[in-house]
Amino acid sequence: MAEARLTLAHKTQALEILRTTHKESVRELQDNALEQLVPTLQEELALDEKWREWAEAYIDDGGTIFRMFRKNGFSKTATLSALRNALLLTLPLSDLPHTHPSIAITFSPPDPPTLHVCLTYLTPSSLSSFRETLLFVYEKLRLHLAEEGPLGFYCVLDLGGARLRDIISDFIPWYATEVQPRYPSMCAATFIINYTWMYGGLWSVLRRVAPKQALSRIFFLTPEELATHFPSCLPPSEELAPVYSYPNLAIETWDDRPTSPIRFSAEHPPPERTRWKLVVTLARILGTRMRTAVWWKRWRWLGWILLLLLMRWWISRRSRRNLRRR
Structure with missing residues (x-):
């Protein structure tokens, strides 16, 4: 696992070089989007000033535009199209009264912030709250990265006791359509812990359809390896186990966290099954990879x-x- 830290350091250095190299192109994209794309969308779709303010702040985030530019092969046309789609998604919430207890953030400067996601207690009745919290957290992390300068954050994904069926049929299609387009490649590395043989089939499918660049940022670790090689990514203390607490994002250290877990609201209706959406999402990913393959x-x-x-x-x-x- 020491090689993983070295690999991530090399990737971070390479990204910084790319960001410096394409700095002027990213600036041109931002100017073009602010002068043409935003006014055009607002006029055509009759969008309000609240949307315009958020869109201008989003485009002004150089890190996000660079990640989108890189994800689209440094093509300005493709990037502007992707940016248009991202701006037309539902506006992120500025405040979230009910947060899911399975999501938390820790800050350990100078390392990137760490997003902790525990799927053990993800149930169909709490899936709506889980989605809202994750989307809210992604927006807060984007703002944090824009202010502090890093190009990505770390994610610790705890699969202990997770329900495989719920993850596949509900979460993956939603993530691919609602989160990834707006926050492309913002997760610099994903550390998966507490995995078992049950996830072997899912991993074999994802390994064939996911881009190699994304797969290179996924690492399977034991909790002991995480503590040894990535101590800044350790999850919250055992005092709050087995459910993670969600801290106030204004708090800089985990020592100032709330003393009790925040419970999610049980009023959300059960989500409808989305197996067909999963099939369509996987087919699109596979189709995109096949279209670019020489064979x-x-x-x-x-x-x-x-x-x-x-x-x-x-x-x-x-x-x-x-x-x-x-």
């Missing part, structure tokens, strides 16, 4: 033929079953 451009005609043959076989098979039933 697919060369052999895609064979892939379409095989797909048509498979559909023909499936239709004929269903027809034979219907005849037998009659």
Whole structure:
């Protein structure tokens, strides 16, 4: 795991070099968006001044625009399109009265801040509160990074006792459509702890569809390895276990945290199942990777033929079953 810290240090250094190299291009993108994109969207969609103020502050965040620029292959056209989509998402909340107890933030300067996510107590009835809290936290972390200068934060993902079905069918599609477009590549590294063999199947799927750049920032650690190699990423103390407490974001150290966990509201209705959204999301990710692959451009005609043959076989098979039933 010492190699993981060295790898992250090299990645951070490379990102800083890229940010310096593309500083002028990012500035041009910001000026273009402020002068043309924001006024055009406000006029076409009749958006209010509150949206304009937030949009201008969001575009003024050089770190976010650089991450978006890099994610889109340093293409100005693609970046402006992605920025347009991000600005049209629902405005983040400035205040959150009910927070989910499974999410917390710790600050350990000079290291990046750490987002702690414990999925042990994520239930269908609390999923809505979990989403709101996570989106709220991402916006606060973006503001913190814009002020302090780092390009990303660390995330400790605790899978102990998590319900695999809820994670796949509900969380992943929502994260891909609501969080990732607005906060691209803001998570510099994800440390997964308390994982078991049950997640082997999910990991084998994600490893095939997720970009290599994202996979290189995921590390599987034991709690002991986390304490040894990344002590600044340690979760809250055992006094608040097993449920994490969510601190006031104005508090700089975890020692000043609240003395009791904040309970989430139980009034949220159970979310509707989104298995179809998961299939669509994975298909889009896979389709994006295949379109950019050299082998697919060369052999895609064979892939379409095989797909048509498979559909023909499936239709004929269903027809034979219907005849037998009659």
